[in-house]
Amino acid sequence: MGLSGLLVLPQSFGAIYLGETFCSYISINNSSNYEVRDIIIKAEIQTERQRILLLDTSKSPVESIRAGGRYDFIVEHDVKELGAHTPVCTALYNDGDGERKYLPQFFKFIVSNPLSVRTKVRAVKVG
Template identity: 45%
Template structure:
């Protein structure tokens, strides 16, 4: 295999995690205007033309658009951390016997989030296919937490490989 066509083992699979949370409305800093201001009519007219802006608070620029979170955010003691883990085969070959193992690493312990049936559930991933799993964990300990995702698989050359990704939680 030439250098140009060689694909690194770490690039065969992409592991991504997204936190599941309640939808949130996009909130920008409200901009108010005085009705007697010289430019207030232009400002209010501009707001009325934009369908995404709220009509519930007059003379403000609050939006009704739902947004996805940019980061995991903070995880509080007693809260249930829910996330979706996606494994994507971004190679040109079929990967056999893919197994996802997930753990939460705290300051004092390592908690396995993988069930016995998940570890027995080996899946083959054809090119451009993905598998998703939903994880839930109740935070019972203060301090930093890390979500550790390890995927083991067998590539087209019959070599057993693994990919490990660590996602830090605050």
């Protein structure tokens, strides 16, 4: 198989607030007994209105990850939109037989408003 789909992070991992920075440490692990080559890694966040690219190694792929090895990186994004956010991490690589493999991983978190302001208007009768 090469790179496995083993998740350390739950598919849905909670909420953060508007204005915070989403920051994630991502580790691509080669759990096979052979080297994987020409690894293209993409990380993005999808919202209801847009896709934000956080990492794309397609112009300079990771040359190889040895058996038992890993490739680590950190992504960050300033959250400016309320609602559901879906971080998507994908790896495209050649396995030990030279076969091209694709591994997508999806996660989800909710962006909430940190403040709630309520007003009440009252009419004052004069007279």
